[in-house]
Amino acid sequence: MAEVVLVTGGSGYIAGWCIAELLRAGYEVRTTVRDEGKAKAVVDAVSTVVDPAGRLGFAVADLTVDDGWDAAVKGVDRVLHVASPLGGADPGNPDAIIAPARHGALRVLRAATGAGVRRVVMTSAANAASPSSYATEGVTDETLWTDPDDPTLIPYRRSKTLAERAAWDFMDSHPGPTELTTVLPGAVFGPILTTGNIGSVGIVGRMISGAMPGIPRIGLEIVDVRDLVDIHIRAMTSPDAAGQRFLATGEFTWMSEMARILREGLGADGRRVSTRQVPDFVVRLAARFRDPSLREITPALGRRNRHSTEKAWRVLVAAPARPRDRTGLRPKPHRAPRRRKHPSVGPVARRRRGRPRCRVGAILAANLVPGSPTNRGPRSEAGVRTRFSSPYRAADRIRGPVPRR
Numbered sequence: 425m426a427e428v429v430l431v432t433g434g435s436g437y438i439a440g441w442c443i444a445e446l447l448r449a450g451y452e453v454r455t456t457v458r459d460e461g462k463a464k465a466v467v468d469a470v471s472t473v474v475d476p477a478g479r480l481g482f483a484v485a486d487l488t489v490d491d492g493w494d495a496a497v498k499g500v501d502r503v504l505h506v507a508s509p510l511g512g513a514d515p516g517n518p519d520a521i522i523a524p525a526r527h528g529a530l531r532v533l534r535a536a537t538g539a540g541v542r543r544v545v546m547t548s549a550a551n552a553a554s555p556s557s558y559a560t561e562g563v564t565d566e567t568l569w570t571d572p573d574d575p576t577l578i579p580y581r582r583s584k585t586l587a588e589r590a591a592w593d594f595m596d597s598h599p600g601p602t603e604l605t606t607v608l609p610g611a612v613f614g615p616i617l618t619t620g621n622i623g624s625v626g627i628v629g630r631m632i633s634g635a636m637p638g639i640p641r642i643g644l645e646i647v648d649v650r651d652l653v654d655i656h657i658r659a660m661t662s663p664d665a666a667g668q669r670f671l672a673t674g675e676f677t678w679m680s681e682m683a684r685i686l687r688e689g690l691g692a693d694g695r696r697v698s699t700r701q702v703p704d705f706v707v708r709l710a711a712r713f714r715d716p717s718l719r720e721i722t723p724a725l726g727r728r729n730r731h732s733t734e735k736a737w738r739v740l741v742a743a744p745a746r747p748r749d750r751t752g753l754r755p756k757p758h759r760a761p762r763r764r765k766h767p768s769v770g771p772v773a774r775r776r777r778g779r780p781r782c783r784v785g786a787i788l789a790a791n792l793v794p795g796s797p798t799n800r801g802p803r804s805e806a807g808v809r810t811r812f813s814s815p816y817r818a819a820d821r822i823r824g825p826v827p828r829r
Contacts, residue, residue, distance in 0.1 A: 426479070429660070430500045430541075431455045432532060433507020434466045434482070437623030438547065438612060441653045442504050444473045447480065449657065456485040456496050456507070469618035487528030493535035500539065502660050505532045506547040518579035525587040533594050536602055543603040545660045546591055549584040550608045550645060550673050550731050556581075565732045566608070566669040578720040588669075603666035605659045609652050610645030610673035610731070623649075631686055634696030639680045640707050641726050645673035658740040670736040676728065 429446050433439045434455030446453045447470070457463055463482045470476060485492030487509040497503065509524035529546060536544050553566055556574035570577070570585045577585075588606055595604045616622045622629065630636045655672045659665045680701045687697040704725045711718035 426450055426452045427501040428452045428454060428499055430483075430497055430503045432485075432487070432503070432505045433457075435462045435469075435621055436507055437616065437621050437625065438506045438649060438652065439504075440466065440469050440617045440621075441614075441649045442506055442656060443480065444470050444617070445650070445653045445657060446504075447474050447476055452479050452481075454481045454483055454496070454500065456483050456492075458484070458486045460484055465618065465620055469620070472617055487531060488524050490531060493531050494538065497535045497539040497541055500536075501542050503532065503536050503541055503544040504547075504656055504660065505529065505544055506656070508547075518582065521579045522583040522586055525583040526590045529587045529591045530594055533591055533598075533602075533604070537595075537598050537600055540600070541602050543605060543660060543666065545656050546588065546604065546606045547656070548588040548606045548608045548669070549581075550610045550671055551581045552585040552588050553608055553669070553671060553731065554581075554729055561728055563730050563732050566671055566735055576723055578723065580720065605665045605667070606669045607652070607656055607659055608669060608671045608673075608731075610647050612649050612652055613646055614649035628682070628686065631683060631697050632690070632694065634698070637698050638700050638702035638706075639683050639698060640702055640721060641678070641680070641704055642721060642724050643676050643678045643728060644682075645676050645731060647672055647674035655736060655740060662740055664739050668735075668739065670740065671731045671733050672736060673731040673733060676730050 429451045431439050431442045431446070431453060432455070434443060434457050439455065443453050443455055443466070453476075455466065457466065460482070466482070467476060467480065470480065483492060483496035485496045487507060507528070509528045532546075533544060552570050553568050554564060554570055555568070556571040556577055569589070570581060572582050572585045572589070591604060591606070595602075611627075612624050613628060614625070616625055631639075651674075652672050655670065659668075659670055680699065683697050683699045687694040687699055690697070707718060707725060708722050711722050
């Protein structure tokens with residue numbers, strides 16, 4: 425009999441892909457929605473990539489209230505807690521986002537431990553394993569915890585750190601059969617299943633639409649959503665993953681480079697993408713006098729802190745008992761950024777044996793052509809390699825091996 429996996433927040437961007445890949449791997453899936461009216465939208469989104477075939481069920485549960493969680497986990501073998509409660513990032517009231525994230529994680533764990541769930545995999549963030557002020561350059565790993573008491577920490581980073589801390593503290597005080605594993609992704613991009621919830625892909629959407637007239641000097645560690653989901657499933661099933669944190673970040677890329685990739689790779693569709701980089705002092709002035717929401721990005725201006733995925737590769741991917749890996753999480757030695765300019769995608773790159781020079785080019789340019797919300801180009805390499813010789817080939821070969829039931 426197939427195992428039953430609960431995925432929290434089924435209408436979310438990452439959760440949608442979790443559901444799709446779990447169904448593809450042969451699991452029975454149950455997912456939570458805040459109201460029954462969202463169930464059809466989830467089914468429609470998932471059906472664009474896999475046929476649910478009666479193996480997708482729903483439970484009504486909200487991370488901000490206790491009701492519904494005991495019923496949601498009843499009969500469940502494993503849980504992927506990828507949802508994060510909605511909350512306003514009000515600088516004057518950081519608890520508006522911190523408290524719901526922490527209490528939501530505890531509600532899921534309380535119900536899971538009570539039902540004897542075998543393992544809970546919780547999605548945290550790489551920002552919970554980073555120097556709190558971004559002042560430290562270099563490479564960090566899962567042993568580092570962001571300092572939640574740093575007064576310069578923005579509410580989002582504090583909420584992710586405190587929620588994960590609360591989860592580990594809860595598990596320490598509740599011995600039993602239930603195990604906890606956390607996955608800490610970077611910036612999650614990739615194809616979208618529905619325009620109803622596009623997650624961090626909205627950044628790219630703003631660039632394509634021209635809503636971002638200038639590019640701040642900020643860098644992101646980009647990971648494809650499908651690679652991230654693959655790591656979640658491996659963390660859910662690997663015996664060695666119990667009680668561990670795993671970073672799932674990708675190649676460090678400046679937003680200015682992202683803009684060039686999109687503008688060159690999308691042709692006429694990328695004509696509105698601005699490649700003008702805004703000086704740091706202009707961003708700080710705008711955050712102070714014009715747009716308070718920019719205060720959340722000012723600490724990251726010019727910072728290049730990166731993360732190592734060596735542990736995820738070693739424990740989840742390169743274990744001797746596992747088949748040959750194709751997830752792309754093999755750690756790569758960090759090099760100084762190349763300064764030469766080159767076309768990342770497009771006709772010139774295709775003439776070079778069809779292989780984009782920039783490893784992030786495939787995910788950015790192939791997945792987000794306006795009007796094609798489910799365009800499924802190759803996944804990102806998460807810091808290693810592009811999966812195919814061309815970012816425009818069919819997506820039916822993207823799957824690497826995942827545990828199947």
